[in-house]
Amino acid sequence: MDRLATLLSPLWPVEASTYAGNVDALMIFLLVVTGLVTIGIFILILVFATRYRRRPGHEPLQIEGSTLLEITWSAVPLFIFLIFFTWGALIFFQERTPPRGSAEIYVVGKQWMWKLQHEGGQREINELHIPVNRDVRLIMTSQDVIHSFYVPAFRIKQDVVPGRYSYTWFHATRPGIYHLFCAEYCGTMHSGMIGDVVVMEPAQYEAWLSGGGATGSLATTGQAIFQQLACNTCHRSDTQGRGPNLAGLFGKPVVLEDGRTVIANEDYIRESILNPAAKVVSGFKPIMPTFQGMVSEEQLNALLAYIKSLSQPPASVAQTPNLQSPGHEQQKPKVQ
Amino acid sequence: MSTAATISAEREHYLNKGYGIRSWLFTTDHKRIALLYLVTITFFFFVGGILALLIRLELLTPAGDLVQADTYNKLFSEHGQVMVFFFLIPSIPAVLGNFLVPLMIGAKDLAFPRINLLSWYLLVIAGIIMLHAMMVGGVDTGWTFYTPFSTAFSHTSVVEAGISIFIAGFSSILTGLNFVVTIHRMRAPGMTWSRLPLFIWAHYATSIIQLLGTPVLAITLLLVVFERVFKLGIFDPIRGGDPLLFQHLFWFYSHPAVYIMILPAMGVMNEIITCFSRKRIFGYSFVAMSSIAIAVFGFLVWAHHMFVAGISLYSALIFSLLSYSVAVPSAIKVFNWTATMYKGSITYSTPLLYALGFIGLFTMGGMTGLYLASLGIDVHVTDTYFVIAHFHYIMVGGAVMGYLGGMHYWWPKISGRMYPESWGRLAALIVFIGFNLTFFPQFVMGYLGMPRRYWQYPAEFQVLNVLSTAGATILAVGYLLPMVYFLWSMRYGKIADANPWNAVGLEWMTESPPPTFNFDETPEVTWEAYDYGRVPPQPREVAVEP
Secondary structure, eight states, rough: OHHHHHHOOOOOOOOHHHHHHHHHHHHHHHHHHHHHHHHHHHHHHHHHHHHBBOTOOOOOOOOOOHHHHHHHHHHHHHHHHHHHHHHHHHHHHHHOOTTTTTEEEEEEEEETEEEEEEETEEEEEEEEEEEEEEEEEEEEEEEESOOEEEGGTEEEEEEOOHHHHOOEEBBBBBBBBEEEOSSOOOOOTTGGGOOOEEEEEHHHHHHHHHOOOOOOHHHHHHHHHHHTTGGGGGGSSSOSSOOOOOOOTTTSSETTTSSSEEEHHHHHHHHHHHHHSSSBBOOOOOOOOOOTTTHHHHHHHHHHHHHHTSOOGGGGTTTOOOOOOOOOOHHHHHHE | OHHHHHHHHSSTHHHHHHHHOHHTOOOOOOHHHHHHHHHHHHHHHHHHHHHHHHHHHHSSSOOOOOOOOHHHHHHHHHHIIIIIIIHHHIIIIIIIIIHHHHHHTTTTOOSSSHHHHHHHHHHHHHHHHHHHHHHHHHHHHOTTTTIIIIIOOOOOSSSHHHHHHHHHHHHHHHHHHHHHHHHOOOOOOOOGGGGGGGHHHHHHHHHHHHHEEEEEEEHHHHHHEEEEEEEESSSSSGOOOOOHHHHHHHHHHHHHHHHHHHHHHHHHHHHHHHHHHTTTTTTHHHHHHHHHHHHGGGGGGGGGGGGTOOOOOHHHHHHHHHHHHHHHHHHHHHHHHEEEEEEEBOOOOOHHHHHHHHHHHHHHHHHHHHHHHHHHHHHHHTBHHHHHHHIIIIIIIIIHHHHHHHHHHHHHHHSSSSSOOOOOHHHHHHHHHHHHHHHHHHHHHHHHTSSSSSSSGGGGGEEEEEHHHHHHHHHHHHHHHHHHHHHHHHHHHHHHOOOOTOSSGGGGSSOOSSSTTSOSSSSOSSTTOOTTTTSSOOOTTTTOOO
C-alpha cells in the first residue's frame, strides 16, 4: 500500500483531513464508472469504424432508430447521475456542517496575503498552525476583493467575500506542512497569495501556542476595543442601556422593530456595527452611529469573539481549545 | 474534368460576381458575409492563439520569469475574452451557419440580409475596440470580470473591454434573430420541421440562447461600466452592492454561452457522420429535441459555477441536481452518433476524422463535467486546472474540432475547390494528439491542487506543465496547417463539382460555389433528412485510401 502510494504520489494529492478521504472515494468511483463508459463508447466507435468500413459489395443498412434504445440510454445515465448527485451532496453537506465545539479561527484575506487570528490571541500571516485531530472552523472575510481559501490536502475550498462572512471547517488527520492557496483570482500577485498550513502534534502545538507571544485572547482584545469605542456606554450588562444587552445574544433569535425575527449570527453582528440602522432591535431607537471605516476587519473579528464569549459560561471565555480529543493517532510530521 | 473546369470558370457564382473591395464591404449576400466573418474570426483565433502560447511558455517554469505578473494576468484575461467573444461564439454560427442556413432550407438568403451585414460590422467595431483596449492598457480581470475586482480595484481598460463585449453581444443577438426568423419563415416547400437537417435544429436552439441570454450579459457589463465610472453601488459591498449578484447575472448568460459554442458543433457532427457512414441519422427526433432540451435546461444550471462562492447549501443542492439534467441530452447525442455508424459504410475522410475526434474529446469533456456537477468533487477542483482542462475539452476539443470538421466538409461548397485530402487527415491527427497532450495533464494537475490563473506555481507541478506546453506547440502546428492548405487550395486545389461527397442536403444540389441566389429554381423537398438510401453509396472525392 505504501509503495503504491509512493508510486502514485506525483499523480494523486495527499489526504490530510477526514473529509479528503470521502472526496477521494467519490472521485475513484467517478473515475471507474465514467472511465468504463467512456472506454465502452470508444471501443464501439472503433469496432464500427473498422467493421463497417467502406468495402466493395457492402451496402449500408438504413435504420430509423429505436425508441426503446433511446429511453434506455436516457434513463440509465440519469440513474447513474442521480448516484453522482446524491453522493456528492452528502459529502458537501458534511463540508457545510461543522461539528459543535470546533475551535474557531478567523481569516481575513487581502491583496495578497492571508491574516489569521486564533481564539487564544495568536496572529499569523500566510501560516496557519493547527493541532492534528481537532475540528477547526474558519470564519472568513476579505477586506478588498474576493479571494478563496484552498487547502488541496484537505480538499476544502471556500470563497472569501468582502462585506460578509463565509465558513469552512476541517479535521486534520496527519501532521505535516500543506499548501494554502488563494483560488479566486484577485489581482497582480494572486499566485503569491499562498501559505502553509502546519498541522502539529498536540505537544508541539502547545509549545507553539505558548511561544507565540500573544498578549491575551482574541475575546479580551475584543473587550478592549469594545471599551475603546465606548460601545459599553450603551450596550450595558444590565437592562438600563440605550442599546440591547449583548450577553447571551449570539446565535439567538432577535425580534426587530419591523416585526421580523433574525438570528444573531456573525453577519448580523457585523451589519449592526457597520450599518446599525439596517436592523433595529424591537424596543430600541435607531440612535447608534455607524462604525464603518473605524474598525478594521481584524478588530471586527475580535469584537465578534468578545460578543460570542458573552454567550458562554465565564469559565470557557478566551480559553485555548481543548487539544486532547480522544483517539488521535500519532504520526510523524511529513512535509508535503 | 476539363470540361467541368471550363464550365465552372465561366459560370457566374457568388465569388466571381464582383471583385472590388466595395463588392465585399457592401454585400448583403449571406455567403459573402460568411466569408467576411471567416476572415475576421480567423484573425482573432490567431490573436487568441498567440496569447495562449505565451501563457504556456510562461508556465514552462515554476518561477514567473518570462513576463511580469501583471502582463501574465492580462494574457489569460485577453486570451479568454478574444477566444470566447471573438472566435468561439461567432465561429460556427456566423461562418458556417451564415453560409449554410439558407442553402440547407432552400432559401435565397437570410430573412434580413442588411441586418446580417450590420451584425458583421458590429463584430468588427467591437473587435477594433478590444484590440485598442489590449494595446493601451490591457485587461486583467479574467474573462469573467468578477466584482469588486473589476469595478473598484483593476487599473486596466475594463470599461473599454466591457463596451467592446457589449457591442459584440449585439452582433450575436442579431445573428440569432436572423436565424430564428429565417428558419421559421423561409423554408422551401416540403421542408417541414421534421425534415430539417439537424444542423438547422442545432442552430435554431443556439439562436434562442443568443436571443434570450445575450441581453443579460449586455446589461451586466453595462452595470460594471456604470459602477466603475459613476461609482454606483451595485456589486461593490463597500458601496452597498452585492458581489454575488454579479456572478449570478454573469453566469446566467455565460453558462448558456457554452451551448452557443457547442450546439452548432453538434449540428455539424450530424451532417458529417451521416454522410461518411452513408446512413440516415439514428433517432432523428431524439437528436433534434435534445438540442432544444440543452437550450432550455442550459438556462437552469448557472449557479454550478458558484458552489464555493457563498450561495446557500440548498441552492447548491438544487443547481447540482439541475446540472445533471443537461447532461442527459448530451449523452443522447453521443449514443445516437455512435449508433448511426452501426452497419454503415464508413469512409475515413478528413471531416469524419474530425468528427470522431469531436466525439472522443467531447465525451471526455462531458464526463468530467459530471465530476464538477457533483458538489463534493467541485469544492476541491473548482478554480483549479481541472476546470481549465474540462472546459477546453468542450470548447476547444468539442467546438473547434466541430468547426474544423465543418470547414473541411463544406470547403468544396464554399470555395469550389478540394483541399488536399492526405494533408487534411494529417492535420486532424496532429490536432487530436496535440490537444490531448496539452489538456490531459491539466486534469491531473487540477486534482493535485494547482489553482488556475497562477503566474508562478510550486515546483512539484512542473512536469505536468512542461507536458502541457509541449502539447500546445504541437496543437499550434495542427491549427496552422489547415489555414495553409485551404489558402493553397483556392488556387491549386482540384475543382469541386456540386456534390463531391454524394451527400443528400439541399446545399449539395446547387453548384459549387453556389450562385448568388443559391438555387436557380426553388427546390421542392419530398424526402426525409439524411435519406442516404436515395443516393449512390460512395462519396466520390475521397479516393485516397488510408
